[in-house]
Amino acid sequence: MTYRMVHVGLGGQGRTWLTEAIPPNVEAGRLEVVAAVDTDPERHELARTELGLSPDRCYTDLDTALTERDADFCSVVTPPAAHEPVVETALSYGLDILSEKPIADTLAGSVRIARAVEQAGAKMGLTMTHRFDQDKTTFRRAVEDASPVDYLTARFTGNVRERGHYSPYVHEMEDMLLLDGAVHHLDMLASLVDAPCERVYADTWVPDGADYRGDCTGLVTLTFADGTRAHYEGSYANATTLNGWGHEQFRAECADETVVLDNREVERFGRDDDRAGESAGRDDGEHVPPVERPTWTNAWLIEQFCDWLGGGEPMPTDVASTLRSMAIVFAAIESSETGEAVEVPTMLNEARAVAQVQ
The missing domain is CATH 3.30.360.10 (Dihydrodipicolinate Reductase; domain 2)
Known part of the structure; x- marks a missing residue:
């Protein structure tokens, strides 16, 4: 099955998605990019040249893109601080989500995103590329x-x-x-x-x-x-x-x-x-001889996400699993600030408790 994707973010890592990660999956028939979104219209040229999108499929506003284009999921390749509003908008349109790491720029934001995805009954994966x-x-x-x-x-x-x-x-x-x-x-x-x-x-x-x-x-x-x-x-x-x-x-x-x-x-x-x-x-x-397969890193992760959408097993870096990795990172940040060891489950449970009452 071919899944329709709205790609959000054309700068930095978003450019790498356009040139390396998305094309193999388009060629394999797994996905079709129906729109590209970036607040900087000068970046739209890259979507036109790399993906062959017409100018009317390039947007500066995600809400407009999702109103005008039918899609199955959206990518999130924006700076981490912008992940939460993009996810909220995508969920409001009933879309599944594939996002760059981290889930958000704070543990609280990461927990809120994971909770919103669960409540919406949606699928969300993270491209933990390395x-x-x-x-x-x-x-x-x-x-x-x-x-x-x-x-x-x-x-x-x-x-x-x-x-x-x-x-x-x-x-x-x-x-x-x-x-x-x-x-x-x-x-x-x-x-x-x-x-x-x-x-x-x-x-x-x-x-x-x-x-x-x-x-x-x-x-x-x-x-x-x-x-x-x-x-x-x-x-x-x-x-x-x-x-x-x-x-x-x-x-x-x-x-x-x-x-x-x-x-x-x-x-x-x-x-x-x-x-x-x-x-x-x-x-x-x-x-040890290197493992061989057709694609690696983000191209492979997009393939895993499409398999999951098609009824396969959840990808190893689904949002719930990745939240535990994010907790490790934010525990390390707190430890570096306090000079004390941090209990990861306690920190994550406290963040979840706060999210429950918000």
Whole structure:
């Protein structure tokens, strides 16, 4: 079945959707873009050139677009602070929703969105893109073979201290490491554990010379209900880019195997008691061949969402599941502000209680 989509947001990541994520799904017959919406009319040209939309299908106002065009779902590829009103409008027209991360720019907003979707009986998925890249998928499957996991580590470090590498608004974000980068990395760590995250401790800061308003470097420790631990190191302001965007290092320590993802290569190191105490070299492990499939990241997530609309299983990053990842991120933000560990279930339950009375 072909689903009719209204695409909301043509700048930044919205441009990537137009050029990389949407076309494979249009070609496969999964979706048809019936309209594009952006408050800046100068961006409409991209929708016309990349998707072949006529000028009368490009709008500056979502309500007008949904009044004039029949659709099954709408995308939300706007800045996080604008997600909630877009979702509210889409739900008022009976649409399902596929949104960029995070759900919203606050935990309260994220809870309100999840609650509104549930009350409307709608489907909403989030494009937690990183988890569905080829190298991360290969790593996940290798870890599943080696389970159970004792502890996990992740490293994302880069020398992007100055402006010009990312959109200017990223440099002005509060808590930019946690909301821009770690929102993906912490979600990836949590997805590798078969238990909810219970406790988060985070320490974040802005190193000297880094041109960021919000903290761009930090260390985060996660404790899960089954006793699994995870540790995250993230920085946009190091002297050297060891594991930059898309080339992160993840390591899973299991009882009889260590699995490492580093710069998009996955290796597994089996337990070898004959070499106890000897350090293993990079080439001592067994190379894990990359998983192959037609599409990755957002293109694959759009495919998963369409399958869900067609009666398939909910996508792994449905709004209810992603809300738990958002709670981890906002718990890390609170921990970095207070200097104390934060109980994730308590924080999420308190946010839900507030949403109930609003």
